[in-house]
Amino acid sequence: MKRYPVLAVLLLLLWSQVASAQVVVAEGEGADRQSALRDAARNAVEQVVGTLVDARTLVQGASVQLDAIYARSQGFVRDVQVMEERPYGDGVRVKARMDVNTDADAPLLANLSMVMNLNDPRIAVIVSRADGSGRDASAEAALNQKLVALGFHHVVDPSLMASLQGAERLGNLAAGGSALAAAGRTLGADYLVLGELTVSGQTISLPDGQGGYSTTLLKTGNARLTGRILRFDTGEVLGTFETTGRGAGNGLEVAEQAAAARAAAAAAQKMEGRFRHLSTQLGQTVELQVFTSDQEAVRQLVTDLKSLGTVQAVYLRESGAGKSIVSVETVEPAAALMDRLKAKSRLGIFIDSVTSASARLAVSRR
Structure with a gap:
C-alpha cells in the first residue's frame, strides 16, 4: 500500500540534510509585525511540506497532522530576514526570507509518512489473558494509545471488540480464514493486533542470616506479552513481537499490574516498529x-x-x-x-x- 513512494525518498533526502535548511520567501499578514511574521513562518513551512505531500491525495485525518506541523511552524524557522513591510488593512503585511529546518520535527513527519503509506487503516486491538479470564483492558488501552499518538485515526474502540471475546473465537481469528475476514468486514477493520498476556506473581523472600529465607510483605510480578499483526481480509501474519515486564508492590495484584503495564508499554514500542516496517514494504x-x-x-x-x-x-x-x-x-x-x-x-x-x-x-x- 505504498501510496507515496516518491514521498519516502524526499523525506529521506530532507532528513539527511540536518546541517542545512531550505531557504523560502513567504508573506504573512497580522495585526502587528510579530503576528505577520508568525503567519509568514507558517506559510513558509507549508510551502516546504507541500513539496512532499499533495493535499489532493491526503487520506482522511492526515490533514490533522499537517495542522500540527503548521501550528508549530516557529520551531522550523530560523534566520528570518524581513524584505518588505507595509500596512495592510487594519494590520501589517510582511515579506521575509527564512530558513526552514526540515529536521526540526522529524518524528512528526515520519509519522505522517507512515500513516499515509498505510492509507490510514482501521486497526483493531485484542489482548487476551493466557489464563482464559478474558481481555486485558489495560494492555489494549496502552496499544491503542500508541496507535493514536502515532497519528492513526481509525483505531477501533475496544468496546466494539466485545463480540470477539473468548478463547475459542480468538483462536479462530488467529488461524485466519473466512471467520477472520467476516469479522474484519463487520468491524470495518484492515488490521488486527492480536496479543496474549501471561502474568504471574510471588512473594519476595530475603536471606534471614541463618542460612534460610524469610518472607516479606513485598510481592513481585512477571508478565510476558506476545503479539501478532494480522491482515483481516486474509489472516496473513504481517509481524510479531514479544515483550516482558517486572513489577513489585505490597500486594500480589499490584505487583502483577505493574509488570503487565511495563510489558504493555514495551509492546507498544515493538508494535510501532512493526507498523513502520510494514509501511515501507507494501505496494x-x-x-x-x-x-x-x-x-x-x-x-x-x-x-x-x-x-x-x-x-x-x-x-x-x-x-x-x-x-x-x-x-x-x-x-x-x-x-x-x-x-x-x-x-x-x-x-x-x-x-x-x-x-x-x-x-x-x-x-x-x-
Missing part, C-alpha cells in the same frame, strides 16, 4: 472515486478489480449518495490499472480523471 494504494447509485455495479467493480493479476487487495471504504470510495492495493499506477480494468470488465466505465494514485470514474451495468 502502492490507488484510491478510486466511483460515481453511481447502482450498488450492484459497485460490487461488480470490486469483484472485477480483485480478479486482476496486479491487484493485491480491494477495500470498499465508503458508499452512499451516489458515490463510493474504493482503495486498491496494486503494483501499478492508476492509469495502467484503469486500462487493465476496462479491458476485462463488462461494466460500462467512464474515466473522468486519473493521477498516479487516484482516479474518478463512473460505472454502469450494460
Whole structure:
C-alpha cells in the first residue's frame, strides 16, 4: 500500500540534510509585525511540506497532522530576514526570507509518512489473558494509545471488540480464514493486533542470616506479552513481537499490574516498529472515486478489480449518495490499472480523471 513512494525518498533526502535548511520567501499578514511574521513562518513551512505531500491525495485525518506541523511552524524557522513591510488593512503585511529546518520535527513527519503509506487503516486491538479470564483492558488501552499518538485515526474502540471475546473465537481469528475476514468486514477493520498476556506473581523472600529465607510483605510480578499483526481480509501474519515486564508492590495484584503495564508499554514500542516496517514494504494504494447509485455495479467493480493479476487487495471504504470510495492495493499506477480494468470488465466505465494514485470514474451495468 505504498501510496507515496516518491514521498519516502524526499523525506529521506530532507532528513539527511540536518546541517542545512531550505531557504523560502513567504508573506504573512497580522495585526502587528510579530503576528505577520508568525503567519509568514507558517506559510513558509507549508510551502516546504507541500513539496512532499499533495493535499489532493491526503487520506482522511492526515490533514490533522499537517495542522500540527503548521501550528508549530516557529520551531522550523530560523534566520528570518524581513524584505518588505507595509500596512495592510487594519494590520501589517510582511515579506521575509527564512530558513526552514526540515529536521526540526522529524518524528512528526515520519509519522505522517507512515500513516499515509498505510492509507490510514482501521486497526483493531485484542489482548487476551493466557489464563482464559478474558481481555486485558489495560494492555489494549496502552496499544491503542500508541496507535493514536502515532497519528492513526481509525483505531477501533475496544468496546466494539466485545463480540470477539473468548478463547475459542480468538483462536479462530488467529488461524485466519473466512471467520477472520467476516469479522474484519463487520468491524470495518484492515488490521488486527492480536496479543496474549501471561502474568504471574510471588512473594519476595530475603536471606534471614541463618542460612534460610524469610518472607516479606513485598510481592513481585512477571508478565510476558506476545503479539501478532494480522491482515483481516486474509489472516496473513504481517509481524510479531514479544515483550516482558517486572513489577513489585505490597500486594500480589499490584505487583502483577505493574509488570503487565511495563510489558504493555514495551509492546507498544515493538508494535510501532512493526507498523513502520510494514509501511515501507507494501505496494502502492490507488484510491478510486466511483460515481453511481447502482450498488450492484459497485460490487461488480470490486469483484472485477480483485480478479486482476496486479491487484493485491480491494477495500470498499465508503458508499452512499451516489458515490463510493474504493482503495486498491496494486503494483501499478492508476492509469495502467484503469486500462487493465476496462479491458476485462463488462461494466460500462467512464474515466473522468486519473493521477498516479487516484482516479474518478463512473460505472454502469450494460
